[in-house]
Amino acid sequence: MTFMYKPIALLILSLALVACGRETYTTWSCADGSGSKSTMVLKKAQMQFQDRQYDYCGSLGPVSYFDLKCPAQTKDSSYNFTPDSGKLISGENEFQCNAL
Secondary structure: OHHHHHHHHHHHHHHHHHHHOOOOEEEEEEEOOOOOEEEEEEEOOEEEEOOEEEEEEEEEOOEEEEEOOOOOOHHHOOEEEEOOOOEEEEOOEEEEEEEO
16 A cells, blocks of 8 residues: 555655745736836845836835845835735835736
8 A cells, every 4th residue: 555655745745846946926017196007026035126126125014125225224225015005115106006
């Protein structure tokens, strides 16, 4: 009986190893107040938005912070993003984002 379980165990192990190699990312469509649209991609610990790449600086509660160079205080980052609501805020600019 144990001979039959070896192929199954090897199959499950190989599938698990293949899944570990995948990169995870989420693409969002973001619109500002005037309706102008931009694409944002969250990939690992980086955000790609408007042809720039920002580093993940940390989170405070549900809000994640991103900047070109992370400041000493996370909340001082140039972008803050709340995935639950889709709000992306940078200074006076606010975008409404929807996952694609």
